[in-house]
Amino acid sequence: MKTYSTSELKEKANEVFAQYPTVNEVYATPDGNVFIQKNRAELHAKQKDIRVKPFERELKGDSKATKTETVQAVERPNVTDTQKLIDAVTTLEGLDEYRQDDRKTVQKAVAAKEAALKDASNDDTDKEKQSEAKAENEAKETESTTNTAENGGDNTGE
Structure with missing residues (x-):
């Protein structure tokens, strides 16, 4: 099983944010899965004995957000x-x-x-x-x- 780094998981989280503009928080697991619902992530993680890492959508005013992320957040x-x-x-x-x-x-x-x-x-x-x-x-x-x-x-x- 490939283990994803935090930065790779953040990229995956941003892809989910781009698909779901109303979602402000997602939950990722080191095996590369990203969930919108926390309980689904926890159930998956429990089966694999891994941890869940939450990611929040970066707001427009956040200095870390790039123009690309802001544009992607509008898409659905x-x-x-x-x-x-x-x-x-x-x-x-x-x-x-x-x-x-x-x-x-x-x-x-x-x-x-x-x-x-x-x-x-x-x-x-x-x-x-x-x-x-x-x-x-x-x-x-x-x-x-x-x-x-x-x-x-x-x-x-x-």
């Missing part, structure tokens, strides 16, 4: 690529980084994905409720059968 992935990234999101929280994108097509994709995730969540909730209701009905049937047996087959209670 095209709508098609952004939509693919949104489609890959599996949680409502994962959509947060796309909510600030001002492009109408991206906002529609975020809204559609949010609705799909909520529907999936509601389906899971409905399944749980159905399962609970089924268990409750089975318990009532068992209780009814027990009462019938105790009353000598007479389920009238008299």
Whole structure:
């Protein structure tokens, strides 16, 4: 496994900043992976027993920032690529980084994905409720059968 230096990781971080203009901090690992979400970086690092190094976007006024970095920070992935990234999101929280994108097509994709995730969540909730209701009905049937047996087959209670 190649181990990247801090300066190489910084270059990779700047590439991610160029692709995601709303992201102000990324997390890199010495194996060259860069993550937007800290927990993803930590999970990856834990598997490889390596450390996570955070990088912050350099602001325009920062003396370290170059003109190239400033120009790259304005660029963002095209709508098609952004939509693919949104489609890959599996949680409502994962959509947060796309909510600030001002492009109408991206906002529609975020809204559609949010609705799909909520529907999936509601389906899971409905399944749980159905399962609970089924268990409750089975318990009532068992209780009814027990009462019938105790009353000598007479389920009238008299």
